[in-house]
Amino acid sequence: MAKRKLSKKARRKKFIIKLFFALLIIVAILIGIFVFTRKDIEFLKNIDYKNGGDITYYDIYGIHMNFNGVFELSDDFSNPKLVLANGNKENVIDWKLDNDGNSYSFETSNYINDGINLESLDTGTYYLLIKAETKENDETVYKYFPLTNTTEYDNLTYYTLTKNNSNKKIDITWDRFENNELLGFNIKNTKLPDDVYDITIDPGHDSNDAGTIVCENGDVPNNAGKCVNSKAYKESDINFTVSEALKEELESLGYKVKLTRNSKEDTVPTYGEMGSATTANASRSKFNFSLHHNSTNVPGGMATTHGLEVYVAGDSKFDLAKLFVESVCEYGKTSISTKKEFKVSEGIYQRFSDDGITPYYYMIREVGGIATHAYVNGSNENYGKNPYYDSNNTAESYLLELGYIDNVKELQNILDNPKGYAKGIAKALDKYLSK
Ligand SMILES: [Zn+2]
Known part of the structure; x- marks a missing residue:
């Protein structure tokens, strides 16, 4: 009898230790999510919504997405780039850029089956933005500007080709952050719905x-x-x-x-x-x-x-x-x-x-x-x-x-x-x- 009592106690102790570690892991994950989201919101807050540009054309043909657009940059800014960014990660997108003074126009490719390869994007949420350099107190700083939709087209969904029996779903949406429009890419792992094919x-x-x-x-x-x-x-x-x-x-x-x-x-x-x-x-x-x-x-x-x-x-x-x-x-x-x-x-x-x-x-x-x-x-x-x-x-x-x-x-x-x-x-x- 005494032996049995002791083992019950030991089991309870073991259970409490397990519970403690499980809670610790959950708390760590929650802190992680909180910090990550904060960084994302911090990034969105720092976008310069007073400036920016327009998307005048966009399409997905096959596995490629293309954008045409226009924007203006004041003399304080230089070296503009088109990026998919979220504050943690940044992809610079190739483009053909023309400018006339402070007015710029761009296209991501002049081929319909070229441009952003949607198969190559990692999971996460990104925003399509113009990034440019400026000087503040003699230091180079980077500013981000949004692109807004002037086309008759709306949100798009893309499923990547099946690879190793899995797929990604890309929701390309004209989001709003504090009433400001910007283009978001939300990329998640998924399985193809029954009626979707490669x-x-x-x-x-x-x-x-x-x-x-x-x-x-x-x-x-x-x-x-x-x-x-x-x-x-x-x-x-x-x-x-x-x-x-x-x-x-x-x-x-x-x-x-x-x-x-x-x-x-x-x-x-x-x-x-x-x-x-x-x-x-x-x-x-x-x-x-x-x-x-x-x-x-x-x-x-x-x-x-x-x-x-x-x-x-x-x-x-x-x-x-x-x-x-x-x-x-x-x-x-x-x-x-x-x-x-x-x-x-x-x-x-x-x-x-x-x-x-x-x-x-x-x-x-x-x-x-x-x-x-x-x-x-x-x-x-x-x-x-x-x-x-x-x-x-x-x-x-x-x-x-x-x-x-x-x-x-x-x-x-x-x-x-x-x-x-x-x-x-x-x-x-x-x-x-x-x-
Ligand atoms: Zn034929």
Whole structure:
């Protein structure tokens, strides 16, 4: 009995010690949070709200965010910088700055797929500010100025690409601190909501619209799209086979992937909520890849044109497109297209409407919203409506013409090796994102 009493006492003592340390840890965390928040508020209080500038344009295209803006600085200030800061941490953002006396104008990039890489930001709360130097009592001091919103656009939400099975959610909001407007970035770890995806793949055409139909032996299909002496192939089906293989490749790299149609038999509208041109944005994908196969319409499989064509949006950096060209040629055992028209670099093509600005292909133009001059706003009843035509938060879109299927040799290469083409695309994206 005595022994048991003693052990009960010992256990209680042990429990009290444990409780004491647990409380100590909780108090330490609370003090930490308090000090951290105080520093944040102290930082916000010290911003010079009487001065500052305006954001005149902003958008997210793919994984990049861009800002254009204007501000004024008096003669007392020099060396202005654009920063994402919170008093503890500061990221200096690259920009192109012009000034005329005390008036400045800036843009973070002149490419739509460049600028602030949203994938690279750490968790926390930051503010987009102008930072400039001045002298006080012969010492260099730094002042921060806010940027306010003069656009018709409002708050944005961005989910980072899935990495190691996790994501970050970035809320970009026009906050107020003591009645003063400033732009905040709130970045938290999260899991993707069910309806949010990393990448959308559009297997071009559908069961209603086959694209090109070819015969394996090069014969011309009859009017019913049938071949007498060999197998008939529809572009829509080949597009789907490569798209399915690409989905598998990207999923094996950890990405969450959406197809605009789920089978060869599916039909899909172009516009509306979940059309071929709207699914990427409806699912908040960062990238859209529209896969096609080309034809020259030279009868009898005698096409001499062959090879890969990567179509890109205007005002684009070609970094990812170049990787597509290299990698699809390597893994698909193919080569760049022999076509000269619309060519802007090896294997890279840009095709515009007559105005020379608006992308010709709707899978590039309409997916990119304001960044790519989308215009299908529902006013033309023949076209339906792209709900994202005026969106400033859209997917970066590429149209890949993987090869000419009315060239018998190229058709055979694609039929033999669809997974190679898919692997080439996936490897290129992986390389681009791990830079
Ligand atoms: Zn096509």
